[in-house]
Amino acid sequence: MSTIEVPRITLNNGVRMPRLGFGVFQVPDTETTAAVTSALKAGYRAIDTASVYGNEEGVGRAIAASEVAREELFVTSKLWNSDHGYDHTLRAYDESLARLGLDHLDLYLIHWPAPANDLYVQTWRALERLYADGRVRAIGVSNFQPAHLERLVEESEIVPAVNQVELHPALQNREVVAANTAHGVVTEAWSPLAQGAVLGEEEVVAIARRHGRSPAQVVLRWHLQQGRVVIPKSVTPSRIVSNIDVFDFELTADEIATIDTLERGGRTGPHPDEFSG
Template structure:
């Protein structure tokens, strides 16, 4: 079993420095992948109502044999459930589907600025935390301006912002904004859909350290203070993704990887609509 370091949140909690993503697994795929990953040493599992696999994730947690107190579970409010009362009901359904009494981290999946309900949704998350149904609260795919609006209107700063982040989209400005506000950055699609792993800067660093290109990219995240959430249902790749803490990239390697130019694969937070 691999021991994973942890990263602090602004609410006093801590999260493992790498997690297991589950999109777009089915319930059956998620049940198998989550159970195996937890037995392997993963302790942070990421899902969302929108993924349609919360039941499977819950089955995997139950089948793993790992005590509930050792597993940190993240889920997200989908766009169709935004709003204060709607979010309270959505969290209840998510906990029921997962078979859990509480969530360790609950996020707003997308801001949906046209709908303009994310502040009320955030107030619901604050209430869920006060009620003990959620341990930590945060957001996903928010811009710095949207984060500031949450704080201005509620006085509560998110603990986490989970965003698309990979060597092709290093998000330097947003990382700096998070650091100023005490928000932990999580990365979805941290390997850039594996489309950048043959880039010379990554391949060269992998050769220098005797590791895989994927491990290089995940280490690059970790050394930037980012918590990556790679998705894999393959046990060998899960093990590889967890084994990134025994080497460190040199600063020139970090700089070359950060300079890789690539596309944004997901939506623009100012325009994307997810329901």
């Protein structure tokens, strides 16, 4: 087992979440168990999956076979758009737990607001119920724009703990980050490396050379020094190890500012409003 310890951030309900986790988006279920096993051995303690990924069972197999105690882990899954609505949400949560082989999640997210359906407030009330019943340690959202987040805050009892959005040097989602910060919501970056698209940027490469690090490590450090949670994904054991080895160096303010200039508005995934059902 690795000796790397990932720092944790305190969510708005007092729960402590690892600052860096392991994502399994687009990893086939048949490959997920091996990838998550490698991640756990490397020191990752947060695993991020979703019902629509089709690999919750693979995650569960890795957790069951691991020597890591359940209380050390932070497991996240997400509710898909077709399961929006109060009763559908409660049922979908049970189904995710069954596939994972767990009795609770550490974080459960609404995967997309799906605004055309206009069910995300009702759906959020089901998450509030799960939280009140002690069945999940924290609840949050994913891909919510400021207007979606504002409506939840105004019409609900609990402010989301996390908003997980696409965020990387080419797409910095500044308005979403500002809205999250204003409401005490932690910003979690999916596709934090832009699926590798930003790693060849000459500015990133130059900074990596100065620190004797990889471009991916530099970009992950850029995220972390700005207070975000990141969930890089890889199925390559060496990259899995490299991506977590980012807590023993620091970028300068000028280096962070340089990476900030790489904003292109380029997405690696769909826009939040593209999913309506």
